[in-house]
């Protein structure tokens with residue numbers, strides 16, 4: 001059996017190696033490393049895949065969130081509501097722009113924003129909400145859109161973990177994660193479902209004016225070279241990454257299907273054990289299983305992690321500390337116990353390996369090992 005990894009990027013690369021190698025060499029031979037034709041082609045193909053008017057590529061997912069908030073013209077002190085249970089980047093950019101992160105708890109089943117808590121957190125200073133489509137499925141966007149409309153708030157979707165997931169509205173219409181709110185932000189970090197071979201990210205929007213502003217801010221605040229109308233940043237997706245992403249985009253749905261097969265296997269093997277809760281599938285979203293995350297009940301998590309590690313099975317804790325308990329984000333507004341669901345999740349979740357290259361014998365070994373420990 002090959003070494004088990006949380007994500008097997010080499011195995012995935014080997015399956016598409018001739019195409020990738022050729023695409024990379026072509027970029028090198030063309031010397032169009034920055035803003036070359038590959039970037040434009042990827043942008044157009046991704047727009048088509050997402051059924052969105054504008055994709056604006058950038059350097060990483062954190063930049064995408066930052067540029068989105070800059071483009072929306074938020075002012076220092078404006079309040080942005082987001083989940084306490086997320087990767088730090090979501091809140092980091094809010095704080096960096098001198099906006100005020102307002103944290104709310106998440107749902108115990110889907111791990112996405114608790115919409116009642118969002119409503120309760122809205123004040124006259126609130127300007128935006130950042131739903132995080134955590135672990136691969138969408139936050140419940142329809143009621144969130146209604147809340148945002150009622151209070152005239154922007155929605156910046158953090159879809160770094162849910163590229164390709166579909167949200168279904170009550171009338172049966174579907175939309176891709178990230179194309180529902182005002183701006184969608186994503187990451188092409190190598191381990192993401194659509195990952196490049198370095199850093200990368202993108203913003204999506206259907207709003208032409210906003211798209212032009214985002215593009216300008218990502219390019220030093222200029223739309224005509226050397227004429228700077230806004231304070232911007234330098235955030236580009238390079239041509240090599242775009243060429244790689246064009247190839248991987250063609251496989252994205254097949255990657256989601258193989259991740260779902262892994263999840264189905266885990267569900268079947270572990271679902272009846274009372275000591276674990278398998279991931280709950282949201283009614284109105286497909287799941288692209290960026291992570292397969294169990295909630296442990298009365299189990300010593302670090303002992304389980306060590307037990308699996310001894311057998312060569314990696315497992316990760318996403319995330320061990322709620323944002324409001326992080327040193328950098330400590331705030332007199334919050335104390336331990338304020339976000340009980342997030343705190344419970346941070347102390348009891350564990351994520352098992354999930355990627356596109358896991359075979360059944362490896363999955364059996366992983367689930368047998370988990371069950372052995374739980375006995």
Ligand SMILES: Cc1ncc(COP(=O)(O)O)c(C=O)c1O
Pocket residue numbers: 060061062063086087089090132158160161186187188189199200201
């Ligand atoms: C939920 C979430 N938001 C934002 C990011 C930031 O993306 P990047 O690492 O590309 O800056 C990540 C990725 O790690 C993420 O998981």
